[in-house]
Amino acid sequence: MALDAAIGIGEEATYGTAPTSTIGYEGKADSWKVAKEFIESVGFRRGMQTARADRRNIVTMGGEGELEVDLLDVGAAALLRAAFDKYSFTDTETARVHVFETAPVSQSPSFTAQMIRPTVDGTEVAYRHVGCVATEWELTAETESAVTLNVSFDFQDVSHSSAPAQALPITYPTVARPYDWTRTAITLTRAGAPVALDAGKLSLTGDRGMKTDRRFLRANALKKTPVRAAVPTYEGELEGEFSADSLKLYEAFVAGEVIGFRTDLTGLTPGTSLKIECPAIQFTGESPEASVDDVTVHTLPFRVLDPGDGTPAIRLTYTEPKPAAPAKAMSTPDKE
Template structure:
């Protein structure tokens, strides 16, 4: 049964060295796939029908997987540590941020899959590094978070790694969040029907060498990271200035703040410099006039382009 499935991650002491314990997350899909490739040889040979069986060899190229979930107000620190470049803590508040340089932390991701005839098999993916992340919030839904991982290799031998879950935790949702924009130095709340923010960390994941070892080396940053987002709003007097900001190429501040249900918990995402890249309002025959505002997240020069403050009391 799917109820017997589980997904968890744990920090590694070194890239590709399996963690000894993991934090459990309530993932909503199983996309962890190995992607081996084949090395084969072809050449002229009398009577050859197709590639010979002894001219073909499989190579472990690692793979990819995603961890998509409703973000809870307790227990997400390990996952956010995997997704961002830096982490610092003050009491119960943990700040995760982008940075100009990074050595991406590696994790072990365990996907426990149930067998139809009973029992489970723990697939242990080592050398897992987050390459992309995304937050998304729509009206009537919990706050979604998705992290895309690259992994070095996977095995399915031995017992499962221990999994730890938070005792009590509640999803952040649309009723507990407020979106703020800073325009001309003044921060004001904005009524949105949807917001999202995502990042591509610019990592090179195919670092392979002629070294008597088929496994890839730890990913490293090879290109400029990119961050972007989107707002959806009703078009009215209050949101018209956002369209004008788009046309003017203005740089605004963006902040989203949530109060958690678990006592003292909170979440705040900050982007000090964003610039709308579109688009005009759109009228409709069967709906209110709406406006979608995609935006680029820029480097403000004095602080992180994106930071997340996650407070989990008593952690």
């Protein structure tokens, strides 16, 4: 049952080699599935009824998984680290400020994802997925809902064990609260001037352009580390009421103008916040839509573009309380 299931991810120092512990996330679905391929040989043979049992080899092809969570104001840094190309952080007296950015070259590490699945008779089976590399992500904010983050992973291999000692430890934040729509604000700027939009929904997605099927004739079925092989695509969509102010956004769309986008989230845990900045977005459609039983709705899909001045296409700043310093070991005085 869900009360006994758990998922955590831990950063790998080497692709495909599990760390010693994981950070727990409160996933909403279990989509981690292994992929197997059968190599089958069939030829002319007298008396053959169908493919022979000794002519099929099974090959591990890795697999895919997805981590879908309500975005918490504490403890989400590792998952964001997987989704973005570049990462840095600074510490203040009370806070740690994480900065995640898109970049020409991906520097994000691989992770191990451990999914603990309980059996109906009370046994917990830990499935350890190694070599997890984020391929896509989506962040969504909508009225009357928590802000959600969904990160899709490709993984190299998976093993499982029902021995409790084989499960990696899972650490959760002591206190964390979900971001929600009531503390989410959107800012759009056209030619440097703010443009108001009463938006009820925001989505932002990223396809990181990763090549995941890097298999070779090397006496080993496991694939090598995914690498970027295509131009990443970052897109989004805003949905809100059509007003005299939002008309300016339609005009920006038909003129092909590039405008600025920013969203700010304020956490309930003191000192926490999240900020997403996209200095160059371009609307890709569409016209406002009138209705006989509602106000006119303005749906604005957009593409996130490289601003061309060296700044990132997307910068996400995640501020959470500064982690407590590890306790120092007590030294034993020398005996005289």
